[in-house]
Amino acid sequence: MRVIVVGAGRTGKRVAEHLSKNHDVVVVDQDEEAIAEVSHLDVLTVVGDATLPETLEEADVGKADYLIATTEDDTTNIVVCALGKTLGSPFTVARVRRLDYIRLWGRGREALGVNLMVSAVPLVAKSIANVIEFPQLRQLRNLYDGIYVGDAIEVPEGLWHTEVGGRKIIVATMEELKRAYRPRKPRNVLILGGSEVAVMLAEMLIRKGCDVKIVERNRERAEEVSSLLEDATVIVGNPFSRSLWRDEELDEAEVSVSAFDEDERTLMGAMVSREWGIERTFAVVHDGDLIAMFERAGIVAVSPEVATADRIVFATRGEKALGLVASIPGVRVLAVEVDEKLASRTPDELPGTLGPVLRDGEVILPTASFHLQKGDVITLIVEEEMAGELEL
Template sequence: MRVIVVGAGEVGSSIAESLATEHGVVVIDRDEDRVESVTYAHDVLAIEGDGTSIEVLEEAGIERADLVIASTDGDETNIVVCGAAKAVTESFTIARVKRTNLLRTWERSQSAFGVDFMVSTDLYTAEEIVNIAGLPGAADVDAFADGLVQMAEFEVTSDSPVANETVSEADRFESLTFAAIIRGDEVIIPQGDTVIRPEDGVVVIGSSESVREFAGAVTPAPTLEDANEIVVIGGSEIGYQTARLFEVEGFEPRLLERDPERARELAEQLPDTVVLESDATDVEFLGREHIGEADIVVAALENDEKNLLVSLLARHAGAQRTIAVVEEPEYVDLFETVGIDVAINPRAVTAEEITRFTREFRTENVAMLESDRAEVLEIEIDDDSLLLENRISDVVRELPDGVVIGAITRDGRLITPRGDTVLERGDHVVVFADTRVLDEVAAAL
C-alpha cells in the first residue's frame, strides 16, 4: 500500500514509523528541518512542500496513493489536504482535527470535507483519560469483542501485593491471561515461574470483571465504581470532554475553570457537573474545596507546567490518583517520575488511533503497547486460519516466540483459552504479539 502522510511533527512521524515497515510511505512537510529529520530517522521518502498543493501531492505520487493521512497541527489545513487529494484520486483520506465540532459536522455527513475518516485529538484524549481512570494502576486500557474482552497494562510498584510473586502465585483470577511482562526494553512472555518484579509492566487480557479484580490486587487506588469525588482541573476542550464523559458514566464531577465566561459556558453545557470559577494553583482554594479528598484528579489545563504544578498540589493535598495531560512528549516520563500517576500525551493518543485504524484493514481491532513494541490483535477465525479446528497447544508450537492467545469469544460468550481448546469458524481470538513477529502471526491466524 502507498501512503502519503502530510505533516512530519510528532503525530506524522510516529505514523510514518509504524507504517514504513509494511508500506511505501511518503511524508510531506513545509519545515526543512522536519523533512531532514524524518528522512534520516525512518525508511520513508520525505518531500519539503505544502501538502494542500496539488503540485506537491502529485510530486508525492498522489495518483498511486491508497491512503492519505493529514496530520498537521492545523484543522483547516488537514481538511483541505483531504479535499485536494479527493479532487485528483480515489485514495482513502484520514484527517486529524482538534476541534470536536468539526468531528460532529463530519459525522452528520461522512462525505463532508472529502474526509473518509476523522480523528478528534481532544475527544480521543478524553476517552483515554476516562478509560484509564476506570482501572487503578492502569497505564493502558483497550476493549475487544464488543466489550466482552479487556486488555490492560499495569505498572507494578514495590508495595504492590503481586510484586515478587510468580505468575502462578499471582494468577488468582478467573478468565484472566497474563499475556506479557514489559521489563525495561524487554518484552517477556511469562511462564508460571516467571517472577513479577517491581517496576515491571504487566499486560493482562480477560473479562472486564477479572481485569478490574486484578487492578484492585495490583494497587489500592479507587476504581470508578469506588470513586466518590472526581475533579477535572481546566475547562479546555479536553477538560470539557472529560467531564462530559464522566457524566455519561453516571458521575457528577467538579470542574475548575479560571475564566468567568468559559466557566459560565461550561456550566450550561454540563448539567451534572459542578463548575467552580477559580485558579487551580490557589492553595487556599484547593484546601477550602477539599480537593485533597478527591479520588481522581485530572489536570487538563492548556499548559504542561501548570498541569504538573496542580497535579503535585492535588497529590500533596491527599488526592488518591492524578492524571495529567502533557503536550510535550519529552515531559511524560518526568511527570510520572515525580509522582503523577498517569501522564497522557494527546499527540501520542492520536497517532496510535490513526495507526490502529490503518491496521484494521486486516484485523478486527488493534491496540498498540509500549511505543508499538507489542500489539494486541482481535482476529476472526476463517477457513484460512491455522487455528481452525485445531487445539491451541498444537498450533502454538508452529507460531514464533512472542505470541500469547489471550481470550476467545464465541457467540457472545467469553472462553478462557486452554491448551486443549479447539477453535471454530467465526470465533474471535484476542492475541498478544511482539511487533517483531507481528506479520508472521497475522498471516498465520
C-alpha cells in the same frame, strides 16, 4: 501499499514510523526542519504546501492507497483530504481537534472528502472514564465486542494475564473485571484545566454519578465551560494556588485529572494534586515521549498524540484487524479475525502472546495445544517494536 502522510509533527512522525516498516511512505511538510526530523526513517519526503495540487502531485497522490493529514490545523487537514480525492482515489484520514467537525462528519460519513476523521478528545476522555472506577488498573480499554484490555498494577487470582515489557496485561470481559476487582466509583473528581478533553470527560463522569469540579484560570473559558456543564462546579482561579485549594476544599477529591494544553503545566498540576494528598492522579500528556517521566512520579499518563496516531495506524490494518489497544507503553494488543492463513495454528506458531479467544460468542482461554479455527477472534499481545512488522 503506498501511504502519504501530510504533517511531520509528533503525530505524523509516529504514524510514518509505524507504517514505514511495511509500506512505502511519503511524508509531506512545508517546514524543512520538520522534514529533517523524519529523515532517519525509511520514507520519501516532500517539502511543500500540501494544500497545493502540485505538492500532492509531487508526492504521487494518484498512486496512493492512503492519504493521512495530521497537521496541527483542522482546516488544512480537511482541505488536503478533499484535494487528494480530486487528484486520486486514496482512503483519506484527517486528524482534527474541534469536535464540531467530528459531529458534522458523523452525520453522513465521508463528508468533506474524508473517509475517516480522528479526534483525540473522545479517545482520551473515554480511556480515563473507563478506568476511573478501577484503582488497581492504570488503563482499561475496550478491545472488541465486550473484551477489555487493562494495564494492571495488581492481578487477582484467576484473571487471565501476561507480562510484556514489564507490564501486567489483562484481557477479560467487563463481568470478569467487576467480579475480580469490585470497582469503586469515586464520588468527587477534580479536573484542572478547562480543555475540550476536560469538558468531555466531565460529561462522562457526571453520567456515572460523580460530582465534578473544574478549575480554569481564564474567566472567559471558565464561563464557556460552565455553560456547557450545568451539573459541574466550575471554579475560576489559579489551580496552583494554595489558598484556592484550601478555600475551595479541592483536596476532598478522590481522583484528580490534570488536563492543560501545555505538558509542563499538566505535570505541575498533577504534582500539586499529589502534594495535597490525592493519590490517584491522571494527566493528559501531549508529548507521548514524556509518559515514562509521569509514570515514574506515580501519575497515570494518557497521550492524545499516541491515541490519535495509533487509531490512524489501525485504520490501515485491513478488515481482519478488528480492534487495537495501543495506549499501553511498549505494548500493542490486537483483536484479529482468523482467516485461512491463520487457521489450524497453535499459540506457539503466532507472534507475541495469544490471549483469550472469542469463538461463537464464547470466550475461550487457549492451551498450548489449542488450534485456531477460521472465524475465531483472537487477542494478540505483542511488544510495540514488533507491531509495525506484524503481518496479518
